[in-house]
Amino acid sequence: MTIKGTDLYYQLHSELCHVFTSPKRLEIIDLLRDxxxxxxxxxxxxxxxxxxxxxxxxxxxxxxxxxxxxxxTCVYYSIADRRLVKALDLVKKMLVERIKVxxxxxxELAVEMKK
Amino acid sequence: MTIKGTDLYYQLHSELCHVFTSPKRLEIIDLLRDxxxxxxxxxxxxxxxxxxxxxxxxxxxxxxxxxxxxxxTCVYYSIADRRLVKALDLVKKMLVERIKVxxxxxxELAVEMKK
DNA sequence: TGCTCATATAATAATATTCGAATATATCAT
DNA sequence: ATGATATATTCGAATATTATTATATGAGCA
Numbered sequence: 246m247t248i249k250g251t252d253l254y255y256q257l258h259s260e261l262c263h264v265f266t267s268p269k270r271l272e273i274i275d276l277l278r279d280x281x282x283x284x285x286x287x288x289x290x291x292x293x294x295x296x297x298x299x300x301x302x303x304x305x306x307x308x309x310x311x312x313x314x315x316x317x318t319c320v321y322y323s324i325a326d327r328r329l330v331k332a333l334d335l336v337k338k339m340l341v342e343r344i345k346v347x348x349x350x351x352x353e354l355a356v357e358m359k360k
Numbered sequence: 361m362t363i364k365g366t367d368l369y370y371q372l373h374s375e376l377c378h379v380f381t382s383p384k385r386l387e388i389i390d391l392l393r394d395x396x397x398x399x400x401x402x403x404x405x406x407x408x409x410x411x412x413x414x415x416x417x418x419x420x421x422x423x424x425x426x427x428x429x430x431x432x433t434c435v436y437y438s439i440a441d442r443r444l445v446k447a448l449d450l451v452k453k454m455l456v457e458r459i460k461v462x463x464x465x466x467x468e469l470a471v472e473m474k475k
Numbered sequence: 476t477g478c479t480c481a482t483a484t485a486a487t488a489a490t491a492t493t494c495g496a497a498t499a500t501a502t503c504a505t
Numbered sequence: 506a507t508g509a510t511a512t513a514t515t516c517g518a519a520t521a522t523t524a525t526t527a528t529a530t531g532a533g534c535a
Contacts, residue, residue, distance in 0.1 A: 476535100477534105478534085479532100479534085479535100480531100481531085481532085482529100483528100484528080484529070486526085486528100487524100487525085487527105488523100489525100491522070491523085492519100492520080492521070492522085493518100493521085494517100495516105496517095497515085498514080498516100499512100499515090500512080500513070501511085501512080502511085503510085505507085505509100
């Protein structure tokens with residue numbers, strides 16, 4: 246008996262991936278990639294309003310994508326599982342490659358249209 | 361000049377990841393993992409109604425996650441970029457591991473409560 | 476051409492997600 | 506305890522996503 250391939254599995258998997266479908270959350274993850282940051286620091290770096298930032302961090306927490314450490318009144322966030330970064334990097338590579346190809350196509354099209 | 365780290369980049373990245381946030385799309389991707397299938401076959405395997413299936417396939421197409429090949433009236437779908445599968449497998453591993461840990465915790469909790 | 480099968484698209488209703496404003500909690504210093 | 510700072514939560518409105526029904530396209534065949 247395994248959970249793989251069941252409705253419940255796909256449900257949980259999609260809930261996990263839901264974390265990736267907000268530009269703001271991706272930016273937060275990117276900032277945490279090289280080490281922990283406090284909520285305040287993240288706020289300054291991203292410009293996201295406090296409440297909204299806290300909401301996004303709550304989603305990351307719920308999916309156990311980040312860990313927190315309290316120091317006084319500050320809470321420091323960090324990546325909980327490096328595979329998260331690895332998975333995102335794979336998708337990033339696909340994206341960057343596609344943008345390059347499309348950029349090239351756009352350039353070629355521009356040349357064509359001059360003729 | 362690079363697109364990485366820009367608002368546009370995170371926007372595009374989140375749109376790509378949007379593909380992963382539907383249990384049905386994850387199931388479709390899983391079925392295509394080992395080779396192409398026609399829309400009809402996918403319909404039979406998943407039980408998803410034709411129109412809805414077609415909509416999900418359209419989203420996968422838009423994000424260039426799948427390729428299509430026409431043979432007569434049938435359209436065969438296949439994975440366009442293997443990194444897609446690789447990225448999903450990383451997330452899957454995280455998920456399976458977590459379920460195992462939580463299952464163990466639930467079992468321990470049950471034992472505790474008997475006492 | 477007209478018919479049928481396979482697939483795609485459009486429109487709509489139900490549902491889920493996002494963000495901002497207000498409020499609550501937690502820690503520290505006085 | 507009171508006040509100040511940092512973070513979290515709740516609620517509601519705007520927006521986006523999903524599934525269903527109906528309709529359209531496109532290929533093959535009589």
